[in-house]
Amino acid sequence: MTENTEQPAALVVAVDGPSGSGKSSVSKAVARRLRAAYLDTGAMYRAVAWHVLQEGVDLADADAIAAAARAMDLDQSTDPDVERVAVGGVDVTAAIREDRVTETVSTVAVVIPVREELQRRQREAIAAAGRMVAEGRDITTVVAPDAHARVLLTASEEARLARRSGQLRRAGAGERDAGTLHRQVAGRDARDSTVSTFDRPAEGVALVDSTELDFEQTVAAVLAAVEDQAGIPAVKGQGR
Numbered sequence: 001m002t003e004n005t006e007q008p009a010a011l012v013v014a015v016d017g018p019s020g021s022g023k024s025s026v027s028k029a030v031a032r033r034l035r036a037a038y039l040d041t042g043a044m045y046r047a048v049a050w051h052v053l054q055e056g057v058d059l060a061d062a063d064a065i066a067a068a069a070r071a072m073d074l075d076q077s078t079d080p081d082v083e084r085v086a087v088g089g090v091d092v093t094a095a096i097r098e099d100r101v102t103e104t105v106s107t108v109a110v111v112i113p114v115r116e117e118l119q120r121r122q123r124e125a126i127a128a129a130g131r132m133v134a135e136g137r138d139i140t141t142v143v144a145p146d147a148h149a150r151v152l153l154t155a156s157e158e159a160r161l162a163r164r165s166g167q168l169r170r171a172g173a174g175e176r177d178a179g180t181l182h183r184q185v186a187g188r189d190a191r192d193s194t195v196s197t198f199d200r201p202a203e204g205v206a207l208v209d210s211t212e213l214d215f216e217q218t219v220a221a222v223l224a225a226v227e228d229q230a231g232i233p234a235v236k237g238q239g240r
């Protein structure tokens with residue numbers, strides 16, 4: 001009997017989009033279907049924000065923020081079924097989703113040396129994984145412009161606000177007033193878009209608008225874009 005030693009082909013899928021468009025949940029499902037690792041690059045920026053808050057770094061001091069990012073010991077799961085982020089051995093998986101981090105993260109994400117440091121780590125993680133779905137704001141354009149497949153996932157602002165509100169309610173995180181929700185979604189996008197372009201697809205990037213799609217339809221649309229660009233058929237099975 002001949003042993004099957006065939007390795008799964010390398011496959012890099014880059015997904016970008018604005019806040020609440022479904023990048024994380026859809027990319028995780030796509031990674032499971034493709035038997036690939038999953039990289040949540042937003043979690044890396046959130047980890048820097050948590051770290052500088054924890055260390056009491058002056059948020060007006062870009063050099064100090066950049067130094068903290070470079071020194072940060074980050075351990076992040078790339079298994080789509082395991083959500084775990086640790087900084088300096090401290091599990092911050094839940095803490096990086098708290099409002100104080102959400103409200104601070106754009107301040108660190110617009111510091112260019114912070115971006116350069118995290119982009120370097122992201123490229124390393126992608127190279128180490130071989131098969132990976134990486135999502136964020138600048139993956140299709142800066143981190144992995146040569147990915148096998150690149151997708152910009154969008155949805156109307158109304159849909160994104162409604163999804164984020166439902167997500168927070170289901171997670172037991174309580175209600176947000178309309179102003180807070182708008183600041184955490186649209187306000188953050190406005191700030192983040194000063195350093196990354198994720199409101200329109202770059203050349204060669206497929207656009208998936210999920211405004212009128214449910215979750216499963218969106219996963220199917222992203223998988224179809226991957227198949228179209230990379231020519232790799234999706235693995236059958238549950239995605240969520």
Ligand SMILES: Nc1ncnc2c1ncn2[C@@H]1O[C@H](COP(=O)(O)OP(=O)(O)OP(=O)(O)O)[C@@H](O)[C@H]1O
Pocket residue numbers: 017018019020021022023024025026042163164166167210213214215216218
């Ligand atoms: N097509 C869809 N239809 C309905 N709900 C969706 C759809 N796609 C994602 N969702 C839901 O919307 C919520 C927000 O999705 P998710 O957290 O993946 O967005 P995101 O783009 O990663 O946001 P952020 O960048 O702010 O972290 C989740 O509860 C998710 O299940």
Ligand SMILES: Nc1ccn([C@H]2C[C@H](O)[C@@H](COP(=O)(O)O)O2)c(=O)n1
Pocket residue numbers: 019041042043045046105106109135136137138139188192196
């Ligand atoms: N590639 C990336 C990923 C994320 N960011 C910034 C912008 C967001 O406000 C923040 C948190 O991301 P989220 O968890 O909401 O996806 O991180 C970025 O600038 N570039």
